[in-house]
Amino acid sequence: MKRPALDLWFERVFGDADTGAFGSGWMSGVASVFLGATGVGGVCVFAFPEWLSTERFRALYPVAILRSGLEVVIGLAFVLGAISLLLRRRKVLGLTGVGLAVVASLLGGGRVAVPGVRDRSLELGLDWFLLNLLLLTLVFVPIERLFPRRPEQGVFRAGWTTDGLHFLISHVAVQALTFLILFPATTLARLWQPEALQAALRSQPVVVQFLEIVFVADLTQYLVHRAFHRVPRLWRFHAVHHSSRDLDWIAGSRLHLVDILATRSLVFLPLFLLGFRESALNAYLAFVSFHAVFIHANLRFRFRALEPFLVMPRFHHWHHAAADEARDRNFAVHLPWLDRAFGTAYLPEERWPESYGIAGDPVPEGYVSQMAYPFR
Ligand SMILES: [Zn+2]
Ligand SMILES: [Zn+2]
DSSP, X not given: OOOOHHHHHHHHHTOSSOOOOTTTTHHHHHHHHHHHHHHHHHHHHHHSHHHHSOHHHHTTOOXXXXXXXXXHHHHXXXXXXXXXXXXXSSOHHHHHHHHHHHHHHHTTGGGOXXXXXXXXXXXXXXHHHHHHHHXXXXXXXHHHHHSOSSTTOOTTOTTHHHHHHHHHHHHHTHHHXXXXXXXXXXXXXXXXXXXXXXXHHHTXXXXXXXXXXXXXXXXXXXXXXXHHHHSHHHHHHHHHHHTOSSOSTTGGGXXXXXXXXXXXXXXXXXXXXXXXXXXXXXXXXXXXHHHHHHTTSOOOOOOTTTTTTSOOHHHHHHHTBOSGGGTTOOOOSSOHHHHHHHTOOOOOTTOOOSOBSOTTOOSOSSHHHHHHGGGO
């Protein structure tokens, strides 16, 4: 089967094959490219806020701190790129990092002018992508290095470019995705709303509402998720998520857009109709964005005290296991006792899965190939 040109190009430029030991200039080179790209992206967000930043976040930004942070990021990209150039025989990483830092500086660096903002009907969530990427890499890359479930698995394991593209696109397209996800709920809410029930729910403390949201959301998610496993046409979409052979914090981003839209719009529908307070819904959104990443992490802790009540990495790792006895188990993503109640839980004492993925590897590598896969 011929691989799409974009997937091949992405692999060649950011190839998985080249590795390097400590002192080879590889780590400084990779960090320099990462920071340089973040610097260019950050300057672009400042220069074109109405196109590249998310309207909801704009008012919340501490602009002076972000500007200084941007200067630091660009400066570090320079220094680390220079170190990589000195240490490494192949100069592609160092040159790319330094080049990106030069471009970010020429565009204005942390002093780039910010134009006035008009309302746009289309905006890209580049700010959301850059901030979430920085935050998640700062949290998960060190703890996965320090306490790995599989020590031999590196940050740039096979398939990371594919997962990186899934992460990039689902963040940058956040506005369009949010609109589509909310569309069924807002349409239905115009026709009918259970007003007495809404008033009763809204009068409860926010913490209680938050716990109710977690329960309602995961119950809906459980049913939709199970349907995605049971119905062959739906499984072809969800198989993309299960195609990862290595699990880590970014592997959870590997999701077909149809899977994202169908699951999230159905999960959101009852939450919206029940009329929970916005503060409780926002708390849930913050929780789910962290928890969904966390349960995929390459992290060896069992969190024994929490394991019976809240989904921990080991529970969801068994959902991804290649072994036959674990197939179609552990559909819940927050509350493992939902699976125990429905008789679909599988969590053998002390053990972790030997391997992950789908027997025979039916799903191809590469973002474009994976989006096309269910339609073949
Ligand atoms: Zn699944
Ligand atoms: Zn998963």
